[in-house]
Amino acid sequence: MKPVNFAYERPKxxxxxxxxxxxxxxHSKVMAGGQSLGPMLNMRLVQPDVIIDITxxxxxxxxxxxxxxxxxGACVTHADIEDGRVPDVxxxxxxxxxxxxxxxxxxxxxxxxxxxxxxxxxxxxxxALAALGAEAIVRGANGAQAMAVESYVTGALETxxxxxxxxxxxxxxxxxxxxxxxxxxxCRKTGEYAHAIGAVLLDRSRNxxxxxxxATERKPLVLTDARAVFGGTYNLANFDQNAADAMLQTLGMxxxxxxxxxxxxxxxxxxxxxxx
Numbered sequence: 001m002k003p004v005n006f007a008y009e010r011p012k013x014x015x016x017x018x019x020x021x022x023x024x025x026x027h028s029k030v031m032a033g034g035q036s037l038g039p040m041l042n043m044r045l046v047q048p049d050v051i052i053d054i055t056x057x058x059x060x061x062x063x064x065x066x067x068x069x070x071x072x073g074a075c076v077t078h079a080d081i082e083d084g085r086v087p088d089v090x091x092x093x094x095x096x097x098x099x100x101x102x103x104x105x106x107x108x109x110x111x112x113x114x115x116x117x118x119x120x121x122x123x124x125x126x127x128a129l130a131a132l133g134a135e136a137i138v139r140g141a142n143g144a145q146a147m148a149v150e151s152y153v154t155g156a157l158e159t160x161x162x163x164x165x166x167x168x169x170x171x172x173x174x175x176x177x178x179x180x181x182x183x184x185x186x187c188r189k190t191g192e193y194a195h196a197i198g199a200v201l202l203d204r205s206r207n208x209x210x211x212x213x214x215a216t217e218r219k220p221l222v223l224t225d226a227r228a229v230f231g232g233t234y235n236l237a238n239f240d241q242n243a244a245d246a247m248l249q250t251l252g253m254x255x256x257x258x259x260x261x262x263x264x265x266x267x268x269x270x271x272x273x274x275x276x
Contacts, residue, residue, distance in 0.1 A: 003041035007050040014059050014139055014168065020052050022141060022164030028052055030166065032060075032075050035102075035110040036118045060113065060168060063087065070172045071137070074113025082107060089174040090132060093181040093201075097128040103191045113167045119153045119219075122193035126153055127214030128183060130222045131199035132172055139168040146171060150222040176205035180236065182272030184265050185215070198266030200226065200273045202236060209234055211269075213248065213262050221251060229266075236274040239267055 007026075011017040021028060026049040031037050040046045054060055060075040063086055070089045072081075080086050081098035088095060101107055101115075101124050115125045116136065129149045136152035137144050141164050149170070152160055161167065175181070180202040185194035197214030211226035223229065229247070231238040244263045253259050 001042055001044060004044060004047045006048050008053065009050055010053040010056050012056050014057055014166065017052055017054055017057060018139060018141055018164055018166055020050070021166060024163050026050050030054055030117070032111040032114040033077065033109040034114075035106050036114065036120070054166070062169070065089065068174050070174065072112060072170045072172060074117075074167045074169055075111050076113075078107035078110050078112065078115075079104070081112065089172060091175050091177070091179055091181065093132065093175070093183065094128070094172065097124050097183055100124065100185070106191075112170060116149070116152070116170065117159055117161065117167050119155070119157050119159050120193065121156050121217055121219065122195070122197070122215040124185070124194070124197070127197045127199050127212045127220045129170060129172070130214075130220055131183070131201050131210050131212040132175075133201070133208060133210055133224075134173070135171040136167055137169045137171060138165050140165040144168060150220070150224075153219050155219050156217060173206075175201075176203050178205055179203035179208075180273040180275070182269035182274070184268040184272060186261055186265050196262045196265040198262070198264075198269035200236070200266065200269045202226075202234065202273060204234065211266065213244065213266055216248070216251065216253065216262065218251070221247060223247075236270055239270045241267055 028050045029048040030052050060073040062073040064071040065087045078098045078101045115123050134149050135146045137146050183199045186196040194215045199212040201210045209226045211223040212220045214220035229243040241263045245259050248259045
């Protein structure tokens with residue numbers, strides 16, 4: 001199947017892209033790597049009036065390492081992170097996540113901002129960046145604002161972006177050298193979207209203990225204080241699967257097998273973080 005006819009714009013300034021997005025008289029879609037949008041266009045799941053190609057915006061490809069965080073432009077590709085062209089402030093966590101996304105051909109073109117903004121609950125960055133405590137920087141006509149990734153993603157395939165707003169970058173905190181990180185996803189075969197995701201970050205030096213259960217058909221369950229599933233402690237050995245299961249029940253996950261798969265994914269992430 002072929003996409004419907006659409007107009008095409010390729011702005012060279014972020015302000016121009018924001019201005020185009022503010023025009024509510026037309027249905028517009030932003031394209032970066034196109035790894036999700038391309039198939040959706042071909043299947044006519046989306047039928048925009050205009051495609052706004054943001055790949056010419058140099059500002060969205062910037063990589064800026066600062067004292068306690070790293071700013072990664074929305075158009076930085078998964079392969080840029082996998083191959084080490086992006087400074088590693090997460091002790092290999094982001095590089096490991098990037099290397100496990102789909103296939104190399106997808107990683108060559110797919111972007112971190114595109115993946116996050118597509119907000120597919122099964123996508124890696126939606127859960128991994130939330131677990132890392134990253135922030136989304138959103139640019140609009142009135143300037144930029146930063147928000148936690150878990151606030152940026154509001155639901156399955158939904159974000160906080162409104163008319164005239166664009167994801168400009170992701171701000172990732174620098175982990176301490178002693179930080180413990182685990183990430184595990186359940187897939188039937190290599191390269192497909194995850195059926196369950198678990199992620200955990202324990203960074204005692206920064207007093208950070210976060211856990212995420214993702215691929216739940218809605219926005220990820222983000223525990224900004226993960227002690228709730230570790231017996232009230234900062235000890236990874238105290239992971240309580242029953243507590244995690246109870247949280248999933250409160251989210252409305254009624255299928256016991258589905259809950260078990262998700263709690264197992266988190267438990268394996270915990271084991272990775274613990275080094276066991």
